[in-house]
Amino acid sequence: MSLLVVGSVAYDGIETPFGKTDRILGGSATYISLTSSYFTDDVNLVGVVGKDFAEEDIELFKSKQINLKGLQVDNSGNTFFWKGKYHYDLNNRDTLDTQLNVFEHFDPVIPELYRDAKYIALGNIEPSLQGKVLEQVNNPALVVMDTMNFWIEGTPDALKKTLKSVDLLVINDSEARELADEPNLIKAANKVMEMGPESLIIKKGEHGALLFAGGDIFSAPAYPVIDIFDPTGAGDTFMGGLLGWIAYTDDLSTENLRRAVIMGSVMASFCVEKFGPERLKNLTEKEIFDRYRDFRALSQIPEIS
Amino acid sequence: MSLLVVGSVAYDGIETPFGKTDRILGGSATYISLTSSYFTDDVNLVGVVGKDFAEEDIELFKSKQINLKGLQVDNSGNTFFWKGKYHYDLNNRDTLDTQLNVFEHFDPVIPELYRDAKYIALGNIEPSLQGKVLEQVNNPALVVMDTMNFWIEGTPDALKKTLKSVDLLVINDSEARELADEPNLIKAANKVMEMGPESLIIKKGEHGALLFAGGDIFSAPAYPVIDIFDPTGAGDTFMGGLLGWIAYTDDLSTENLRRAVIMGSVMASFCVEKFGPERLKNLTEKEIFDRYRDFRALSQIPEIS
Numbered sequence: 290m291s292l293l294v295v296g297s298v299a300y301d302g303i304e305t306p307f308g309k310t311d312r313i314l315g316g317s318a319t320y321i322s323l324t325s326s327y328f329t330d331d332v333n334l335v336g337v338v339g340k341d342f343a344e345e346d347i348e349l350f351k352s353k354q355i356n357l358k359g360l361q362v363d364n365s366g367n368t369f370f371w372k373g374k375y376h377y378d379l380n381n382r383d384t385l386d387t388q389l390n391v392f393e394h395f396d397p398v399i400p401e402l403y404r405d406a407k408y409i410a411l412g413n414i415e416p417s418l419q420g421k422v423l424e425q426v427n428n429p430a431l432v433v434m435d436t437m438n439f440w441i442e443g444t445p446d447a448l449k450k451t452l453k454s455v456d457l458l459v460i461n462d463s464e465a466r467e468l469a470d471e472p473n474l475i476k477a478a479n480k481v482m483e484m485g486p487e488s489l490i491i492k493k494g495e496h497g498a499l500l501f502a503g504g505d506i507f508s509a510p511a512y513p514v515i516d517i518f519d520p521t522g523a524g525d526t527f528m529g530g531l532l533g534w535i536a537y538t539d540d541l542s543t544e545n546l547r548r549a550v551i552m553g554s555v556m557a558s559f560c561v562e563k564f565g566p567e568r569l570k571n572l573t574e575k576e577i578f579d580r581y582r583d584f585r586a587l588s589q590i591p592e593i594s
Numbered sequence: 595m596s597l598l599v600v601g602s603v604a605y606d607g608i609e610t611p612f613g614k615t616d617r618i619l620g621g622s623a624t625y626i627s628l629t630s631s632y633f634t635d636d637v638n639l640v641g642v643v644g645k646d647f648a649e650e651d652i653e654l655f656k657s658k659q660i661n662l663k664g665l666q667v668d669n670s671g672n673t674f675f676w677k678g679k680y681h682y683d684l685n686n687r688d689t690l691d692t693q694l695n696v697f698e699h700f701d702p703v704i705p706e707l708y709r710d711a712k713y714i715a716l717g718n719i720e721p722s723l724q725g726k727v728l729e730q731v732n733n734p735a736l737v738v739m740d741t742m743n744f745w746i747e748g749t750p751d752a753l754k755k756t757l758k759s760v761d762l763l764v765i766n767d768s769e770a771r772e773l774a775d776e777p778n779l780i781k782a783a784n785k786v787m788e789m790g791p792e793s794l795i796i797k798k799g800e801h802g803a804l805l806f807a808g809g810d811i812f813s814a815p816a817y818p819v820i821d822i823f824d825p826t827g828a829g830d831t832f833m834g835g836l837l838g839w840i841a842y843t844d845d846l847s848t849e850n851l852r853r854a855v856i857m858g859s860v861m862a863s864f865c866v867e868k869f870g871p872e873r874l875k876n877l878t879e880k881e882i883f884d885r886y887r888d889f890r891a892l893s894q895i896p897e898i899s
Contacts, residue, residue: 514780
């Protein structure tokens, strides 16, 4: 089923305790699209890049059958650039440079052909832009949105307005607590869902994720990754695995949402193994399904007789 | 099978955002004994109390068939007293008062009758005292030990010496990181197990627990408790449920250790619902097994076809 992906396409400069790269493909729409392309051939990307965007990166998207009709090329400037450095424990990072470039005036225009998309992934961009996307689409079955503390603090009104039209929100635990102004995560989840989203996923990094859907709570484990090389894009990759699986199965049951959360976790666990989206370029079906089984084994609670 | 429990028996003064009590039964050996008594009638407590120890608390232990031959009554002073206040988010607390009293000179003498105990729970006390217990026992099948950052920082040599004789260490995530001097939790776990314990449980509070045993990793979810009333004793209660289950089943397979971790989590999830050990006084078998099933449902990952 068709998946519309709206978000940033960028270049990142990344330094981790294990290595450094001056310029690598990045952005939320990039990670979501690349990841979901493992599950469906109907991925439709909407974003903007500048005059410096490399032909090889266009080719990468094309090689994954990602539709680029909605990828605007703005020759008035360069592609969005972000540079950051991770601390020793990889849980914190400093932003060293942010150049919005052509992304500053990004106006997400959804091509006519994409407006009937069944599933919509709103990558982490300004909430009013996310809202603008939703005004242009016709009756999607599921709208999934990501956001961050920058918008929770900076544009709370626009965020809350957009949230009313979102079905499933994906945020991390500190964002959930901040958005709800509530330290207890379960209470915070309930407060966030009162703002609009019927379902909610709270990502907890090394502690896994929680899914709240249909009155049910699902606790997903984290994969015990010993060598996290670069956490960049892990959250977007999670969203890509989640929505890729949903688009592939076309099944919104609570049970299948659990599978989708694990598939998101599977893909994110691969992402962090190498720089940027490197690891997402050549995964095999076997690797993906084997790791899904690893997740099952990891959290299997034996019955008691 | 017989379980030997060594640790503190105390009175606590507790203040949480939801209430306050000036004096309630506490201490690691108290929580471990009360909890494990739900699973076995062969719980043998070793500890010390002072002249102020209430008859009704002795009666509570007796009502749970806990053997008190190893509970020394030292009439030269009062029972160990601790007073603390939890912060708004319940994750942090300030110690307002610590009166060691008769606990200051506690010398754990293991009664002859207890020395063949098959399972041993070393509650969080000075590592050299924990070591002294192990010198007095004969070939236990499993020695489980708890410790805390106070000993990791204060008596690292004694701790490391005792760790060599321990089979299963139970600590929280920040303690594991500190003990191993390693931020990655999986790497930290491996380093800690190189110090002696063949198996390790890392408690992560609201994020559940990890079990490392027999080359296997098990990720246990946390029960989504909306109303945590008082976290005091939750870690000791976890250990009580864990060892109670092991003593009851007399099965040290990796699969059964998973059940034991969930049983520890089940009991801890009850503990935090009321002040101190209140909730542990009158649980029913049905409540316990129902919650075990809740844990299974919470983390069930559906197969993919």
